[in-house]
Amino acid sequence: MQSQLPLYPEQASNFAPQVDALMVFIIAICVFFAVAVTLAIIFFLYKFRRKSTGEIGVAIHGDMRLESAWIVVPLVLALAMFAWGAVVYVDFRRAPTDTLDIYVIGKQWMWKLQQPNGQREINELHVPVGQNVRLIMGSEDVIHDFSVPAFRVKMDVVPGRYNTLWFRPTKTGKFHFYCSQYCGTNHAIMGGWVTVMEPDEYTAWLSGSSGTIANPVLAGEKLFAERSCLACHASDGRGRGPSLNGFFGGKVKLADGSTVTADEEYIRESLFNPSAKIVAGYQPLMPSYQGQLTEEQTLDLISYVKSLQAEPAPSTGAGATPSQGTQTTGKK
Ligand SMILES: [Cu+2]
Known part of the structure; x- marks a missing residue:
């Protein structure tokens, strides 16, 4: 755990590098055009300034090459963002078949989680590293949202239905999870820790049954x-x-x-x-x-x-x- 606030959370799941790469791509394009447009404005301000009183600008009726360029280039870039984003999103929405299924219930203002063997945890989730994990999530009252920044995943938890979320932790350690949908007075404390363990440690933890097991x-x-x-x-x-x-x-x-x-x-x-x-x-x-x-x-x-x-x-x-x-x- 870091003592100071990190600029970026750790990359601790299969999705983290994908999401970050896409994010860097989008930010790079935005920064490039913001800088290019600003520099062009400053340059043109200087170049086309009024040099003598009474000077009249030349009438310009457009330029097909310029018009085509600013239609085609942004179109290609925006479609690239969309296509890349869609690839990441589809992967996120379609869980693999070999998942460890965890049930999650959100309520004001706590998270109740249940391992496949029935072991229950509150505001804590233990999972093995390298294993595909699927959360099946419901709410007892209002809309919550389960979010693990280090895994770059989040999903609304909605009363009256189940939403699912999957990830594969790639690193052992403790990672914060939060409720990221404002849900009332104590929304800010509605969070906890995902503990990612080596598979044998996880097995030992499960059989150690520190929590309550109701089959x-x-x-x-x-x-x-x-x-x-x-x-x-x-x-x-x-x-x-x-x-x-x-x-x-x-x-x-x-x-x-x-x-x-x-x-x-x-x-x-x-x-x-x-x-x-x-x-x-x-x-x-x-x-x-x-x-x-x-x-x-x-x-x-x-x-x-x-x-x-x-x-x-x-x-x-x-x-x-x-x-x-x-x-x-x-x-x-
Ligand atoms: Cu909440």
Whole structure:
């Protein structure tokens, strides 16, 4: 950690060098033209000054070469900025498939994070270096924003849905994260530290279980029974709702003929707005659980449905078909 304020945060993720290079490119172009235009103004001020009283300037009606140049050159430069920016952005928006998935809940004014094994942390995140990490983020109240300057990533955390964010830490150490969307009185203290560890240290840390471990799959299974989900989502596929065995991560055929990937966002939406995307072959019978589940309970249910991914899907009924390699990004 630096004692004085650094001009630039450290480069600690796969995105940092890309974002910085693009930024330097854009700043260099802006500085170049700002200097060139200023110098031209000063030079012309001197060169074309009025040399005697009553002097009249020559009427100029334009120059095609000049006109073309100042259309084409900025167009090419602006398109280059756009294309480069799009490449970085698309990479940022499409997570690879081999990610370590961390659940993040923002609330006034703290961050709750959950490791894949259920270990929970507050305002702290431990991740192994060199591993692709995906954050699946929801909010309990207002809009927050998860931002890690050293990783050059940030993403709004919006109530009512999940947003995701991915990165691959390239350096061990501690890096500050912040809420970067003004969210009320104590917004400024809503932050914490990402600790990037060597993979074996991370494994040791996980098994050391310094935090509280509530097994989200077990909690989810209990909720699934308590809230009578099982009554319709029978595992053999003969219920009034689709079986959730082997459901998660697959492509789901919907009643309107379209398909959707059974990801966290889809399950969340199905809990709170069940009629939005009905699975083909089923009736819109499911009640909404809006206001009846906390964000944590929602994540527990998702963890449970996720754990059923390994179960063989029933052959009867319309369900999800397993999708091997449907995501196209293949970042190591
Ligand atoms: Cu906030």
